[in-house]
Amino acid sequence: MRLASTGIRYAALALAVLLTACAPMRRAAVDEGGVSSRLRIEVSYAAGLVPGPLAGRLFLGISPSADPEPRIAAYNSARQRDGRVPFFATDVADVEPGETMVIDAAADGYPYARLGELPSGDYWVQALLHVYTEYRRRDGHVVWAPQDQWEGQRWAFSPGNLISAPQRVRVDPGSDTPIQLELTGEIPPIETPPDTAWVRRVKIRSRILSDWWGHPMYLGAVVLLPRGYDESPEMRYPVVFEADHFKLEPAFGFTAEPPSGEPQLFAQMMRESGGMRESGYDFQRAWTGDDFPRLIAVTIQHPTPFFDDSYGLNSANNGPYGDAIHQE
Template sequence: MVVNERHSNQSGTGLPARRGETMMRHRTAWALIGGLVTMTAGPGAAQGGLRFEVSVPAGVRSEPLTGRLFIGLAASADPEPRIAAYNSARQRDGRVPFFAIDLEQLAPGRAAVVDARAIGFPYQRLKQLPAGEYWVQAIVNVYTKFARADGHTIWAHMDQWEGQRWAFSPGNLYSEAIRIRVDPKSPRPIRLSLTKIVSPIAEPLDNEWVKHIKIKSEILSRWWGHPMYLGATVLLPRGYDRNPSARYPVVFHQDHFSLDAPFGFTTEPPNPGPQLFAQMGREAGGKRESGYDFGRAWRTDSFPRLIAVKLNHPTPFFDDSYGVNSANNGPYGDAIHQELIPYLERSFRMIGQPFARVMTGGSTGGWISLALQVHYPEFYGGTWTFYPDPVDFRRYQLANIYEDTSAFRVPNTPYGLPERPFQMNPLGQPMGNVRELSRMEQTQGTKGRSAGQIDAWNVTYGPVGTDGYPRRLWDLSTGDLDREVAHYMRDNGYDLGYYLKQNWGKVGPSLVGKLHVYTGDMDHFYLAPSVYLLEEFLESTTNPYYGGAFGYGRPMKGHGWQPWSNADLMGIMAEHIASRAPAGTDLSWRR
């Protein structure tokens, strides 16, 4: 989910850590967001009340501008309102209001109008914004035109190796932050000029242990009609350079986009200051250590000499592709397995055989690790999957998408009762509901372009609409579920439990002993119920029996729980690899 599994900042990038962004982003003081509005400047602008007029000088950009325009309003200038608004939206705490509209071919020098028709978070409309002194700033998440191989032409944000984060994406246009009194009743327009451009990200440098890779994908470039890129961060074992003939097994650490090393590896002591989303990690329990402690273990003489890899595969819709082919993202599964992994195996002396490729990951990375093992059963040698996004869509969090009629309302409950929650703490106290998250994503972007969690699932699992954009599983305003979309997701292999049931005779023999799944019993995002359903099926298998393992953190263990430290997990996976190695294989990498 969107709550990344790391705490540290991306080294050298200037970007804040995304830890709280997989399945889902932590801490919520939820507030309602309104319906969808698409708007450009013109005679139809709403009359009366607060309005912002935002323009792009011809000297800054000479061509028409298409994208998503945000107005952030903050109590201070540090951080800048665009950054404060982005962080507030992703954390869903509602502390920094922002409003947004779509821009479609806005001409240089012409003003886009943000007025009563704009939608916002946490305030639905500008008229609800409390009057007062604010620091105000505008930013546009610039869209690129893609003429895809499927015949559709769409506009979406071309990731700039920032992980679909509109406040930080190089090339996005923004204004100076100004301090001004804002009154929703005032007809006086507030004018902002997009005179600044977000600078390129300073990517971290390679060192003895960590290498960064970025390659052009010909497969994806042909499909998207635009140059597309894949990448990886590679963590090398001790003695790698001193043993030029040695070959090593690989652990793929599946995760969101990140320039950090796998498992947070670092040789620098952790920052003692406050860390974003640290509370969720403390609530989850478990034994996962800091990246610094993991790094100390990795460098010891007794540690197994493995290569660890974190793959990067951002799309024009989200910070990662979920590692699979999909109708909306295109052939990412093909590109990863036919281009990226072969490149890595050639470049870093990996053994390059199925027994020596294993995976792990949590949340979104948990789903990826399980999905790739299931859909490429002979390519990988095993997965250790933690708190995965829903793996059986009869529990799509708490909804049964095949039987329920609404994502917002619990079936057969009287009107007026609390709606279906989206997030809780490990005590079971709800911290936000599906309606509120849906409305937040409406504000972040139209047509599946919010880079939020609900849209990420629609993009990955769902069909393409007639307009070329993703069809949604549910209407973000009403919550009404589209049964046709649900069945598409099921019938195309994204409901992993259903897929395994339908195909066990074919894939089961190649999965024996390879599936290991773990989650907290009180996962913040209600992920345990789908794991229970998956376990129920796999434990019922015969001819062959699946021969894997399930484990649950109890009592009251939340999102992020795992039963071992990452260092201990490496040892477990190393022994698994060794036990499946063909006779005569060099196992000197074990120590």
Template sequence: MNRFQSMQVVRRFLVVLAFLSSSAGFAQTKLKFELSYPAAISSTPLTGRMFLIISRKDSTEPRLQVGRYGTQFWGADFEKLAAGKAVTIDGTTLGYPINALKDVPKGEYFVQAVLNKYTEFKRSDGHTVWMHMDQWEGQQWTRSPGNVYSAVQKITIDPAKSETIKLEVTKVIPPISVPADTKWVKHIKIQSKKLTKFWGHPIFIGATILLPKGYDEEPGRLYPTVYQQGHFSTAPPFRFSENPNNEFYKDWTADNGPRFIAITLQHPSPYFDDSYAVNSANNGPFGDAIHEELIPEIETKFRCIREGYARLLTGGSTGGWESFALQVWYPEFYGGTWSFAPDPLDFWNVEGIDIYKDKNAFYKEYEWYKVPTTNTRIPATGEPRLTSEQRNMMELVNGTKGRSGGQLDIWSSVFGPVGADGYFKPLFDKKTGVIDPTVAAYWKEHYDLRQYLEKNWATVGPKLVGKLNIIVGRMDDFFLNFGVYKVDEFLSKTTNPAYGGSITYGDRGGHSWRPYSNGELLRMMDAHIKKMAPAKSATKAN
């Protein structure tokens, strides 16, 4: 071996040694936490995920400070954990925003533990999975009824110190208080036979209904409906408040205002606070359940016009995608959509990730260098606020196997195929970012809405004329404007027929940009219905 070869061997040895040192360095602390629950909580072993949360302030409980830009926390799965047995959080446990316990600065912190219970689902597709069963809180482990948390303690944390800190979860989160019906606002909640069969466990869906002025005084009148889609909430549509000084209350109750029955739907999935309102391999037949069980229940109990022209859609973000997708996939059931800042309508930019060209979800790769992929930006300046890797680490700490209740995980569960283990087959590896092109192809074939419109315009286009309206800011926080650009490119060139809708951009608008109020939106919808209504339409009850 010559001198050059010897130097090469030494270099390789040093590289390997550095790698092993860094890998071991993730655990370079003897500090650990042991989290357990007493027999009073459960006499039988539990399966779920245990969380440790620390914060510098106690103005609210540490568990309620967890979030995308929130306080530090760690999570660890457990299976069939008996009372008194501990789940350990130590230097090998992944955390967020700081990944390693050893890197937490020495200091005084408020600490708390939370036990997130999982339920066994024996699905009709033959798979058995363990996931969190929503308790009508919208898939939030920090406040889900039945979950258990510890008292808050103030302690000194020193990663350089060899110490075991024990926390016991003893407090059970109580059931969600169901809002009472009022003159204006009503609630429905039903068990879905279709979803219950799929999940092998009772699954519930529901709706909050806002009634128009004069509903009780005109018992023979039928009304058009507007479905406002979005994240789980039992609040009334359009944030209606019965405070007479509220601007939307004034619009809704005005003598000359449009008359609608407005509806928000509740359809949480074991994966997320919202199923995306469509049928999917991982979530089950939510589209069928909504259209064949829930909406018929609503239209039976309330005096809705049961014709497509009189059912309108709207929503923002998640609700923007849902409202657009439902109009596209149920073109005759609905009469028009106003979709605000919709989630990716085309998958060439999924919060910064081009699933068709990128090889890795965490960075853009060029000939000589790599650049971290931005997940979230600040609209005013365009500066990155969160990288794709950071966002995914946050979700991974919230839950493995796609059980984070997070945005990227729900997209994978809705848009992707079922994996061999029964959980969704991920678009990319949450730890490395490597993209699976076979899963990307599945997304494209099944849920890329621009792709669907292009392939099927000859048949679906005539049913969508004048019905598609999109509103988005060009500086959307999550780059959702880019999916709209692709849809715009296609729709603007359509002929036989031309799409006849509208796409409205806000040049400096972020994710929450809206060019008009809810009251103005309803007046636009009212004019649209009058334009689209057939000569003979049902406006009065039999």
């Protein structure tokens, strides 16, 4: 037993020595592969821009072009999952004006998981702080999340988010020299399209959701009206409710603009529908015609702090959206 025990101890010692000797070689291989990074992107926001402290998600868009802005190009690239425009992000909290926030090797990224994987080169870069709101919910949880500003939870466009001016810089993950950016701008409020004879918009403060989230919460609707609606206020109509993601546009793509503005998108829609899907412009022409059935189409807007729509139901995570939509 003593010999066996001694043998085990020697084997364990030999294994420890072997692992210790191999560890530097493993780190060097990672470095040579470009995965690790010493680069820091240091970001602050200007004093007087907004009151601090702030919490949120700090984004860095890295684009070969300044048009569109890197934050927008990165967002669109992620939505399309094409990986053409990299971005990186990290959470920040209790940040005062002038205080440094950092994007470094620990930040998450797409399509490169880490900053060290990004090829060195000259890029246009832009920082964005997706500002979070504190919610003290009725279920006892305290949650920090982005309050939708009627943009449909699109961080690159959300009003109140802070942005830096796009800058062209040399990005080298192996460099010790930090890149310094300052957030000097704030994304302005969304411009809601005006009401027309065909389309009306409604937005209300939801008592049910506000009580549950501990913060003002809103529901809305885009209402598509039938021909002759204003001339016959006593008329009653059947209603079609469209369940969709958040949007400011009316149901079924109703628009007076011909589809030539987005030919590629329309062509893709036609392919996906087997050539059976009409454009919103064609639908508008039918809807406003004399022979189209008279009805009302309602698109409900119910963004949450977690997504651009609640799926229209109650949940332990999102709260009583089903009750709010049906009762309010």
